[in-house]
Amino acid sequence: MDKNLYAHHMATLCRRYDEILEQSGFETLNVFSGAPRMQFLDDNYYPFKVNPHFKALVPITDNPHSWVIYQRGQKPKLLFYRPVDFWHYVPPAPQTFWSDFYDIELLSKPADAQAFLSPENAAFIGESEKLQGWSLGEENPELLINRLHWARAYKTPYEVACLREANRIAINGHRAAEQAFRSGASEFEINQAYLGAAGQGENRMPYGNIVALNEHAAILHYTHLSTERLTEPQLKSFLIDAGADCNGYCSDITRTYAYADNEFAELVTAMDEKQLQLVDGLKPGLPYPELHRQCHLSVGELLAQFDIIKTSAESAVESGLTRPFLPHGLGHFLGLQVHDVGGHQTGPDGGTTPPPAEYPFLRTSRTIEENQVFTIEPGLYFIDSLLGELKDSDLAAEVNWNKVDSFRPYGGVRIEDNIVVHATGNENLSRNP
């Protein structure tokens, strides 16, 4: 990564943190990377997942027992855990594009951090389970955290560069996954192909990969990874939702493929066009829920076009008929966390703006602004439980059930890209690698 880009990022970050600390009445932030947690009655640990507030300050995701001490107006201090330990891999002392921007102290024992930490006018951000008896300052003050979360929605050019790279890595994975699907691999094998091409393991993925053949595509968070290989006549459809990591930033991309050239393939192509129109709809000043409504209109159009419903798109949106076919939201903020923070936040100080009552799973109720990064992920599914409810409802007569049944074995379609809203227009990170 470019050092000048990082210098600019740190300058922005320090301005933000200085301002937020001053507003919140703190001089110092003590931010803990976290510590791995032991499994119940075992001597093995859960995989380490870094505190997002730690990786917001320094691009380290794999080193527990470390700290950033941020004092208002001063160069941040990094306490980097580096034990003398012949049992475990010990990372080298950092010397890379970001290391000049921190005063780095090496810790040989976790408890050595205490000598550097002061609770005076300080806030602590992290999990304190393993820090009983430490003096760290006020723990996770809500107002301070709200302000930091609000600010994180506006990405710096360095952050966009990281998200771009996380997309490039994921796209390599998606290409390999499609090839594996076309050659008859099982879900488990397709996922292996994805991870291999991305060069990142399961526990580095920003979320559990969804690798779904046929009707599994109708399970929105299907992460089961069957090892069964399907025969060629069995192979119908493939939905993959998988991302990657770059310096702690996430990508989150979904592709859907038809095995044969048939009506489902046409549905995928038609959804792809709608998705790109929705991407173009991301414009500063538009409330995101408005775009979600447009998405339901698009889905209604597809349902009408493919003869799945007998009414117009407008009437389907009005009556709620599109909802069983698209039960999730159009998208969410993306950044250090795959569902990045602040999507429902009313203002810098907090408050919750819920999504429209008819769309409870929409993760973003904010108005679109410059330098924000969103996913756009419309979908259309054939979900047995929701279709069952629909069949029992007043709207059943508006559905062409033969058509529904012919699509059921394909599960569904979702197309998801990651989009930066620049002043000069949108950048689709997932299509131009």
Next chain:
Amino acid sequence: MDKNLYAHHMATLCRRYDEILEQSGFETLNVFSGAPRMQFLDDNYYPFKVNPHFKALVPITDNPHSWVIYQRGQKPKLLFYRPVDFWHYVPPAPQTFWSDFYDIELLSKPADAQAFLSPENAAFIGESEKLQGWSLGEENPELLINRLHWARAYKTPYEVACLREANRIAINGHRAAEQAFRSGASEFEINQAYLGAAGQGENRMPYGNIVALNEHAAILHYTHLSTERLTEPQLKSFLIDAGADCNGYCSDITRTYAYADNEFAELVTAMDEKQLQLVDGLKPGLPYPELHRQCHLSVGELLAQFDIIKTSAESAVESGLTRPFLPHGLGHFLGLQVHDVGGHQTGPDGGTTPPPAEYPFLRTSRTIEENQVFTIEPGLYFIDSLLGELKDSDLAAEVNWNKVDSFRPYGGVRIEDNIVVHATGNENLSRNP
């Protein structure tokens, strides 16, 4: 898995549990599978790791919010969590080799379990974090848990069959890993080859795979997985310590390979012979620490044979000179957990028998008995930090440092097998797939 074998296993298990419950003054055991834990300030979870006391009673490792209710003298009840949920994969109601041995109730919500759970004369085993306010009985009573842990050291034929299968799966992985090493793959790629051939993902592995090229083999728990490919002249050695899962039971196998036909290759072959001798040393009635001492004598013999030390094996063991070359223990119990419970337990009711003072990392201080399963994993390493201390010690003059330096780039060697101590002799599960 064979249903009759399981029937026999359940009969043994029920006898044990009935007896232990009676001794401990309880009528009922409420055993919780566990619930996944959320990441800090995120909506993603850590991978689910089942409570070992749950999988000891029923072979389910991937279904949270489930329970086994074991009442003395009665058929155990399984509360199997199976929500109506279009977001997530919902496992089918169990119908397999073990399902006839439980009264199965399906739970559509986690809280529905409460209707089946009674605290009367009951013990609860599990993590209660997500169960605040539930009436579950006495939480994790120490004496009861000690007795269950003690009993788990004696494996039933079904358990041995599971361990055998876990070895078979791992051996497929080890073969693929060796091929990948010989063809110049990176550590990350070798691990991918392993997981692919085992057909099990990273989070199903019983522990973090150790895949170490060259000097990385000197880091005992090296789990870093570099993506760097080494050139042919750089490739020297490869140590892989990796297992697999079968019905919740673990394998734990280590192999070491030399890239070229040289003195390190001879050391690997010589260690392999010593390892097989130590396997033969597993005999009912022998204290495991005695075998650990024999292991140090074997390592002393290798050090003398390869001209690494200038003294006899006996004198090297006596003086402690072998210890920097083998800092870990000879092995441990193996079963539902990779380092299976009870290795330091003094008797059924508890107590701790520490390992000999000079071998603090030895995980087994018990006397070897029939139907126990152990790993046997001698090693010989060239670890910079320990060799540095040795060089500063009185024993420095007994070391041929030129020889040490010539071996350093290879890291070290470990050979690990999984052994069942049958009445009729030992069964090496890792060598006869």
